[in-house]
Amino acid sequence: MTVAGSVRAVTGAGAEVEIEAGAVQELRDSLRGPLLMPGNAAYDDARKVWNAMIDKHPALIVQCEGASDVARAVSFARERDLLVAVRGGGHSISGKSVCEGGMMIDMSQFNSVHVDPRAKTARVDGGCLEGHIDRESTPFGLVTTAGVVSHTGAAGLTLGGGFGRVCRHFGMACDNVRRVDIVTADGTLRRASVDEHPDLYWALKGGGGNFGVVIDFEFELHEMNPTVIAGDIVWPGDQARQVLEFYGEHGNSLPDELNLNIALVATPQGEKRVSVEAVWSGDAARAEEALAPLREVGKPIADTVAPVPYAQFQTRHDNANRHGIYSYMKSSFVNELSSGLIDEVLALHRSDGVYWIYFMQAGGAVSRIGPQDTAFPHRSAHSNMMVISESHEQKDRTADIAAVRSAWARLEPHTVGFYVNLMEADDGRTRANYGVNYERLVKVKNRYDPGNLFRLNANIKPTA
Numbered sequence: 001m002t003v004a005g006s007v008r009a010v011t012g013a014g015a016e017v018e019i020e021a022g023a024v025q026e027l028r029d030s031l032r033g034p035l036l037m038p039g040n041a042a043y044d045d046a047r048k049v050w051n052a053m054i055d056k057h058p059a060l061i062v063q064c065e066g067a068s069d070v071a072r073a074v075s076f077a078r079e080r081d082l083l084v085a086v087r088g089g090g091h092s093i094s095g096k097s098v099c100e101g102g103m104m105i106d107m108s109q110f111n112s113v114h115v116d117p118r119a120k121t122a123r124v125d126g127g128c129l130e131g132h133i134d135r136e137s138t139p140f141g142l143v144t145t146a147g148v149v150s151h152t153g154a155a156g157l158t159l160g161g162g163f164g165r166v167c168r169h170f171g172m173a174c175d176n177v178r179r180v181d182i183v184t185a186d187g188t189l190r191r192a193s194v195d196e197h198p199d200l201y202w203a204l205k206g207g208g209g210n211f212g213v214v215i216d217f218e219f220e221l222h223e224m225n226p227t228v229i230a231g232d233i234v235w236p237g238d239q240a241r242q243v244l245e246f247y248g249e250h251g252n253s254l255p256d257e258l259n260l261n262i263a264l265v266a267t268p269q270g271e272k273r274v275s276v277e278a279v280w281s282g283d284a285a286r287a288e289e290a291l292a293p294l295r296e297v298g299k300p301i302a303d304t305v306a307p308v309p310y311a312q313f314q315t316r317h318d319n320a321n322r323h324g325i326y327s328y329m330k331s332s333f334v335n336e337l338s339s340g341l342i343d344e345v346l347a348l349h350r351s352d353g354v355y356w357i358y359f360m361q362a363g364g365a366v367s368r369i370g371p372q373d374t375a376f377p378h379r380s381a382h383s384n385m386m387v388i389s390e391s392h393e394q395k396d397r398t399a400d401i402a403a404v405r406s407a408w409a410r411l412e413p414h415t416v417g418f419y420v421n422l423m424e425a426d427d428g429r430t431r432a433n434y435g436v437n438y439e440r441l442v443k444v445k446n447r448y449d450p451g452n453l454f455r456l457n458a459n460i461k462p463t464a
């Protein structure tokens with residue numbers, strides 16, 4: 001296909017530039033995958049990300065089919081100082097994987113998984129979704145930690161940390177990474193592991209998309225019964241205090257194999273509910289004993305916890321969270337559920353469903369890794385607290401967003417740091433969030449991305 005004319009684009013600093021048609025043509029001819037621009041049939045689909053509130057128009061979309069496509073795209077963008085967005089599964093809630101006027105490096109077409117059952121490893125491409133890993137590994141009785149919605153991208157989730165239904169049992173997604181092949185800002189394909197570029201390997205475990213484009217990961221897999229004991233235990237809203245007190249007091253001492261995520265929601269009829277999703281991933285014979293203390297809290301009105309294939313359970317929220325949703329959220333970690341926090345949560349629990357409050361559990365194996373052992377520093381977190389407002393309809397969201405912000409203003413004082421995969425922040429807060437790890441991250445950034453080509457993330461500013 002012939003490039004008709006020059007292309008207007010935007011640099012990382014926000015300046016407008018014009019790229020000659022010949023240079024764009026050369027890029028297009030050098031790629032195995034397609035180069036999409038406004039007007040191409042596939043362009044509008046490719047620029048869409050999960051959150052329908054995001055509507056951005058990159059000047060160029062490179063749909064990479066391999067490491068050489070990525071290297072060419074990265075070098076082209078760096079030579080022209082273009083604004084760059086990197087897309088894996090497209091789930092960045094704030095829309096960091098697409099950009100206005102720059103280059104989108106789209107990895108979504110590059111998504112094979114290869115499981116080695118003998119070595120208990122999985123090689124996972126940079127555009128894979130979480131469900132790709134579960135579907136390939138569970139038939140061998142093996143898993144690694146993946147997120148709770150199967151169409152979330154493995155790369156984005158893992159680079160920022162990666163919580164899931166078995167993270168207390170097997171560690172966060174990033175803790176299970178043995179090796180990463182990555183194209184850094186100079187266009188070089190590098191290997192990061194304990195033995196090669198160990199500084200980069202450390203930084204990729206929680207430092208987000210700051211350091212390059214991941215071609216593939218090697219994950220450690222763990223033996224696990226492909227059938228888990230899982231489901232929801234539900235209480236009426238007026239018992240939410242008892243449930244939250246139990247969660248706060250006993251959450252950290254529960255067995256690693258038990259994961260509890262809590263949602264304070266409302267029924268369509270306007271009744272408040274507190275719902276605990278319980279997943280027991282250990283020996284089935286010990287499930288009853290492990291779940292008994294939770295079942296003794298108050299008087300549950302429903303209990304669906306039963307044996308279920310893990311890979312199937314991993315998709316249970318896929319449809320509710322389908323692409324094209326209008327989503328707005330605030331989130332941060334909590335180290336404890338103090339009585340002050342519980343009071344606020346109960347006061348903010350709404351019966352009209354404008355937003356819901358969610359706690360995703362940490363602890364267990366997550367907390368047994370030191371805060372400086374990986375770039376992800378929040379190892380003492382009890383859970384990740386979120387206030388989420390979502391709609392599948394396009395409508396004026398002003399009031400809903402204001403409600404989330406106002407709830408958050410009351411909850412935020414009880415939080416410590418935030419999860420870079422869910423929240424964005426100004427430079428000062430990003431520095432504080434990484435704490436003792438920030439200066440070490442800056443050194444790695446200076447070495448592998450001194451020009452800050454990869455800036456659409458919780459950005460580590462280079463000082464080189």
Ligand code: FAD
Binds near residue numbers: 087456
């Ligand atoms: P994208 O939007 O494609 O990418 C986000 C960022 O990741 C990009 O800006 C880029 O910086 C980086 N990135 C993506 N691919 C690459 C690559 N190949 N190389 C380099 N950088 C790359 N988080 C959890 O920990 N656990 C959960 O259970 C969980 N559930 C979620 C469910 C939903 C419905 C949503 C919307 C989010 C969830 N998250 C969860 C948060 C999730 O971890 C982040 O949204 C993450 O960024 C998603 O990655 P992605 O590849 O889909 O996103």
